[in-house]
Amino acid sequence: MSGPLASLKVLDFSTLLPGPFASLLLADMGAEVLRIESPARIDLLRVLPPHDRGTSASHAYLNRNKRSLALDLKQAEAVEIVRELVKGHDILLEQFRPGVMERLGLGYAALKAINPRLIYVSITGYGQTGPYKDRAGHDINYLALAGVASHTGRRDSGPLPLGVQLADVAGGSLHAVVGLLAAVIARQQSGVGQYLDVSMTDCSFSLNAMAGAGYLACGVEPERENHVLNGGSFYDYYRTRDGRWMSVGSLEPGFMQQLCVALGRPELAVHSVKPEQQAVLKQALQVEFEKRSFDELCELFAGVDACVEPVLSLSEALQHPQLKARELVSQVPRGDGSSQAQIACPLKFSEGLPAPRHIGAAVGAHSDEVLAQLGFSAQRIADLRQARVVG
Template sequence: MKGPLAALKVLDFSTLLPGPFASLLLADMGAEVLRIESPTRVDLVRVLPPFDGDSSTSHAYLNRNKRSLALDLKHPEALAVVHKLVAEYDIVLEQFRPGVMDKLGLGYEALKAINPRLIYVSITGYGQTGPYKDRAGHDLNYLALSGLASYTGRRDTGPLPLGVQLADVAGGSLHGVIGLLAAVIARQSTGQGQHVDISMTDCAFSLHAMAGAGYLGAGVEPAMENQALNGGSFYDYYRTRDGRWLSVGSLEPQFMQQFCAVIGRPELAGRGLSPKPEEQKALKREIEIEIEKHDLAEWQQRFAAVDACVEPVLNLSEAVEHPQLQARGLVTAVPRAGKPAQAQLACPIKFSAGLEAPRHTGVAVGAHSAEVLREIGYSEAQIAELKAAKLLG
């Protein structure tokens, strides 16, 4: 039960969130992932609170099932080490700004000359080309420039700073994995690798989906609360008497009828289909009045046996305990050396053949340095020399 990606060997030069989340998915699905980490410049996720003992919970999660090789890429001997690794690890994942890996002698063309089967995935904010390619940015900036933030929020308060890193994860991480695996499939027939250029802004832009199709095809500009699915209709969140929230997604007539019956206003059912903004606003106000009459627990009880696309807004601790998420096994226990196992988010992808249980949480910088060097032919004396030269930190 090694996982469907057990044949893949990945050198991961990335830090922070996008690249590490991508390689986490690969490792969970069986790929052998070796992190190449600086022995002097710490990955900031390692010092990101909260901590479980002396370990960052984010680092422990994002880097589970991965080995770590500490390597000073500016050291002359580092090139030789990476070149030997690339002969076996024929996938590279990196997240530096464009040109940085080239300056280090580790760009795609240089490594491709050693291994033509190399698949080289670069995840950046704006991609390898264009006037913004060298510009710094964060998730919030990518969502802003892609246009997504312009219609995600409320008219009176503006765009929402999302609680999840949408461009980083849905953009960089997931699209990075898709591009990598597509290149692997292509290599099976051609024998050749390729460079996969992932821009988090590009990928965020592609998430416009229906709104983008509407604008490009029909000239309909999306804005806050002017669409059926962004607050422009009754499809929304409603505050309960105790200050909690209820999600109402009863778009189809059969669901709307059941919803309105449960809240005691069956006459409202026919108004859900109205395309007129002023009528939707009036309908929302009617629903708000009814939902505010009871606490969330009572609404949960009333809707428990009703299939109307109505669910409570749970906080994370409640979601962890929800029977549906528990039944799907979305929390797993990950072993730690000398300590009790740590609870972590599980791999969400289910395979009928199953997946190997998590092996370990994220490890210390260079925890596997000597082990990896032995595997590629270095003697104990050579390893000692590299340590003395501070190549390994």
């Protein structure tokens, strides 16, 4: 199997999470991804714990199926190597602050002149324009400025730091993949590439899908625990007798009725719960959940179609029959005959996807191979290594 994106060749200059997660999806779908890394300034993801056999598990996952070419882009010869690579690649993905690639001589205008079909994707915190374009930031900052944090969390304790990087992944990575694949389709018609400016703050702002729509059209300001889906209704998490949690999403009347019947409180299943009555309903439900242990509730709702599910740890999720049936774990070769368990590509294609080839590679692991493919002699490669152009 070659995968649906086997025709695409990607140059990936990104580090940490947003760009690498995007290029991971591309690589899993068959694209040929070549990481361009600094031999001196290490990607901090490489040292992020925990480690498996001396390698960061996060790096090994996020950079699987990708080759690594180590280049010192401050040297002219390294820039020329990139220019040569651009001739044969479809997509360039970078995550530097605005202006960095231009100063290196690798901006979109310069590379478009070499390859007019190039699709050039820049992922940044705030975008290429605006007063914050050069400002540093992280996931928590983008969610704060995009308004997402203002209606997430609890009234008495404020916004919650999420367990996943929403702005980085849902904002940066996934929007970048959608955008660049749209550009690929457009290129099939026009024959030319284009530049894609992906701001993680912009994309996080767009995730205010329902709350934002309500404010813009009706002037209703979303606040914590003041609407149906953010804790302002019985749609919420409930503590069990033994300190675990259950999720309740029984919004529709049929589901609500099954929830209340299962708990032995059918009278709570009213068809319309007014906002001022939600707190009373939630308290009644909490009382019922706290009468039972986590295991008792799991057994109680196992055969009830009421949109009630347990809050599982990662280890428990891995053992859940639904996730196991979906084959969400892959064994990825390390390169020494052994393999590492990793999260599998979640996309299911009827024609299948190529098997994972290898975990994230060492810095410059494929430098000689890539340069040889460009026509560089062994002596020339040795000279470039001696000059520290290549790592």
